[in-house]
Amino acid sequence: MENFRIPFDIQEEWNALVTEIRMHNRLYYEENLPLISDDAYDSLYRRLVYLEQRFPGLVTFDSPTQQVQTSLLQDGKARISHLFPLYSLDSVYSPEEIAQFIKRTSKALDGDLVRFVMEGKIDGLTLALQYKKGNLVSAATRGDGQMGENVTQHVRHIAHIPLEIDFKDMPEDLEIRGEVYIEKEDFESFNRDRRHRGELCFSNPRNAAAGALRHLDSVHVMHRGLKFAVHGVWPQLKASYGEAMECLRRLGFCMPLSYGFGTTADGLLECFEKVLSERETLKCEIDGLVYKIDSWSHHDRLGYRAKSPRFAIAHKFPAKSSITELQDIQIQVGRTGILTPVAILSPVLLGGVQVARASLHNEDEILKKDLRIGDRVRVQRAGDVIPQVCEVVYPRRSLDETNTDRRQFMFPRFCPVCQGPVVRLEEEAAHRCISGLKCSAQKIWALHHFVSKDAMDIEGLGLKNVHRLHKEGILNEVVDLFTLSQYKNHWMTLDGWGKKSVNGVLESIEYKRHNVPRGRFFYALSIPHVGKTTANILGKKFSPETLLAMPRDALHEILIQIQGFGYVLAQSITDFFHHNAAQIQNIMRYLTFEKNETVQVFLPFQGKHVVFTGKFHHAPRSRLINDAQHLGATVSTHLSKRTDYLVVGTDPGSKYLKAQALHIQTLTEEEWMELLAAF
Ligand SMILES: NC(=O)c1ccc[n+]([C@@H]2O[C@H](COP(=O)([O-])OP(=O)(O)OC[C@H]3O[C@@H](n4cnc5c(N)ncnc54)[C@H](O)[C@@H]3O)[C@@H](O)[C@H]2O)c1
Ligand SMILES: [Zn+2]
Structure with a gap:
């Protein structure tokens, strides 16, 4: 009857959630193959809880909120009834939820002072051990909470499970509950072995422990390094959970992750933060802390919900x-x-x-x-x-064995933006589109980089704005920056722009184009492999004019001699200046560079005085002079005592004789070309 009052869409949502949660339960508990993360699962689950709280008519006896999720009770497998049901735990993630939990429990206990035990929530598999008169008689998984799978044959191979305990002062029938887990180190070496054998690896220690207990023969269990951590007992021993644990420790059980007691939200949260920060150093994987009320009488007064106790809560770590x-x-x-x-x-x-x-x-x-x-x-x-x-x-x-489209990913051979060819350079892991500034993706990045803070530092032009101006056709290449003012009127009408912001950008460009430090300019050019440091070294050693004018091979030779510049870097700089010479020259027309007194030039003809005489055949004299200058030489028209070389072509005239008189070294055109070729 209730269902009539439930809106149709809510009913639909509930159905969909239940189906989805059941699917995840099956994958998680039965196949040990979760498809989604725990917190993604928890948010589905919480939505279900929320819907059922708002519309109690939705709740059915088999809703996932009403049943402890089972680690599959396989047909044909022996089952064991638990002495008392095994429950799950409610999970929370935030400090507010912890504060609510404390408030709720304290209210239900009429304001009694409540003490909480804090323990690690070990990521393993629940195991219930039954002892009769001190002898271990059976071991079972949690199953559906009432009954679990019989895994007694494995317990001999799980550490910290005594087969016999001191029976004095103990109930005749005793059930010890705890977690079977694998330490991280054992898990890793176990997975390594599987990888070697070409077997699939387990995604976490919980799955590995579950797989071991539920599917394998004892020999395998022995080799997985399983351990048992105790976190519950039935019937209640002593006056409190804490005292009971103390007693069980003396009997040979372990709980490696006990963090004492807390009474306030702040106390619990402080412990939580501390454990969270130490998480990596713990021997076993934990996914949070469990806070449990210490006093048994408080447990009894609070009781249970359908699948979880009211006296305990799991505070989960944010997923890493x-x-x-x-x-x-x-x-x-x-x-x-x-x-x-x-x-x-x-x-x-x-x-x-x-x-x-x-x-x-x-x-x-x-x-x-x-x-x-x-x-x-x-x-x-x-x-x-x-x-x-x-x-x-x-x-x-x-x-899904039938799925055939799990094809290997093919790296594209053409650039997805400009369709230009893609190459993978030797010694590089990366593929590159080699269309350079012809590729609009690179153009936009290059534009953005040029104006960015460490480059030309032009204010008001972020990536989004560069993109926009590029799309408007106002800013196609770097050089357009310096003629942007002609589009001012149109630009000011664009969304998000106004007179003030446009003027701001234009002023910034005008200011920054003068006295440009060379290093910044080289960095701004987006030369492959050239970061800020390399750009600064380049700026200290070369002017942009030198890099542009120097013959390609000579430049390459000089660059690789600079400490820290390898072959690839030298090649990259040389290619860049060669391929983009016209564009760079265009940009330079608008710039003035900072006077760089400290330029240390590493040029091969630095300090050498050279004079050319006669007619030359390899190249016009002006080219030869230019090349010599770019290699650092001072070229003069007259011989003097300071002249180092006289380069003689045909019909040298009087200079040749004078040079001999002054003992100046003379070089034929061929010899000079040979000397140049060395650079
Ligand atoms: N990713 C998925 O698809 C998927 C599917 C189903 C369940 N899950 C996860 O499993 C959780 C629900 O599983 P659950 O019902 O087994 O609950 P749970 O694992 O969150 O918590 C209850 C269990 O914690 C264990 N535990 C570990 N240390 C403990 C300690 N110190 N004290 C007490 N108990 C301790 C107990 O064995 C107990 O059964 C969900 O919150 C979700 O995180 C994930
Ligand atoms: Zn491209």
């Missing part, structure tokens, strides 16, 4: 890594033409931030991780900031 689907791999073209593959992910929350994209760096990275579109991948935020795809958790291929 998460599993999600790799929906696509897109290619971005950067400012120097590098093609960067980017993973497009089904959005996931990581440490409170939604992540939907992550750089995959280059082709090798994709091949190494064997990433394919449609895979489920583990994503994390490196150093808690940059999202990173760590690994394929379980390839889609394995979930």
Whole structure:
């Protein structure tokens, strides 16, 4: 009857949520193959709880909120009834929810002072051990909370499970509950072995522990390094949970992650933050803390909900890594033409931030991780900031054998923006579009880079604005920056712009184009491989004019002699100045450079005085003079005592004789060309 009052869309949503949660339960508990992260699961689950609270008529006895989720009770497998039901735990993520929990429990206990035990929430598998008169008689998984799978044959191979305990003062029938888990180190070496054998790796220690207990023979269990941590007992021993644990410790049980007691929200949160910060150093994986009320009488007064106790709560850590689907791999073209593959992910929350994209760096990275579109991948935020795809958790291929489109990702051979050719240079992991400034992606990046803070530092022109002006056709290339004022009227009418902002940009350009430090200019040009440091070194050693005018081979030779400049860098700078000479010269028409007193020139003919005489055949005399000057020589028309070389062509005239008289070295045209060729 109730259902009539439930809006149709709510009923629909409830149906969809239940179906989805059931599917995830099956994958998580039965196949040990979660498809989504725990917090993504928890948010689905919370939505279901919320709907059922608003519309109690929705609740059915088999709703996921009403049943402890089972770790599959397989047909044919022996089952064991628990002495008392095993419950799940409510999960919360925020300090506010902890404060509410404390308020709620204290109110229900009529304002009694409540003391909480704080323990690590070990990420493993629940195990219930039954002892009769001190002897271990059975071990079972949590199952549906009432009954679990019999796994007694394995317990001998799990550490910290005494087969016999001191029976004095103990109930005849005793059930000890706890977590079976694998320490991180054991898990890693176990996965390494599997990888060696070509077997699929488990995505986390919980799955590995669950797989061991539920599917394998005892020999395998023995080799997995399983351990048992105690976190419950039935019937209640002593006066409180804390005292009971103390007693169980003396009997040979362990709880490696006990953090004492707390009474206030602040106390619990302080412990939470501390454990969170130490999380990496812990031997076993934990996904949060469990706060449990200490006193048994408080437990009894608070009681249970359908599947969780009211006296305990799990405070989960924000996810540091998460599993999600790799929906696509897109290619971005950067400012120097590098093609960067980017993973497009089904959005996931990581440490409170939604992540939907992550750089995959280059082709090798994709091949190494064997990433394919449609895979489920583990994503994390490196150093808690940059999202990173760590690994394929379980390839889609394995979930669906018939799926054939899990093809290897093919790196594009043509630039997705300009369709120009893409090359992978030797010694480089990156692919590049080599169309340079003909590629509009590179053009926009190059424009943006040119005006950016560490380059020409032109205010008011962020990437978005550059994009906009480019689209409007006002700003096609860098050199257009210096003639922007002609479009002022149109520019001011564009969305988001006005007289003041346009003038601001124009003034900034006018100011910054004078006295430009050379290093900044070289940096601004977006020369592949040239960062700020390299640009500054270049600026100290060369003027832009020198770099433009120097013969290609000579420039290359000089560059590789600079400390720290390798072959690739020298090549890159040489090619850049060669290919873009006209554009650079165009830009330079609008610039004046800072006087650079400290230029240390490393030119081969630095300080040499050269005189040319006669007719030359290889090139006109003016070219020869130019080349000599760019290699640092001072070229004069008259011989003097300071002259180092006289280069003689045919019909040299009187200079030749004079040089001999002054003992000046003379070079034929061929000898001079040979000397030049060395640079
Ligand atoms: N990703 C998925 O698809 C998916 C699907 C289903 C469930 N899950 C995850 O599993 C959770 C629900 O599973 P659950 O019902 O097993 O609950 P749970 O694992 O969140 O918490 C209850 C369990 O915690 C264990 N535990 C560990 N340390 C403990 C300690 N110190 N004290 C008490 N108990 C301790 C107990 O074995 C207990 O059964 C969800 O919140 C979700 O995070 C994920
Ligand atoms: Zn391109």
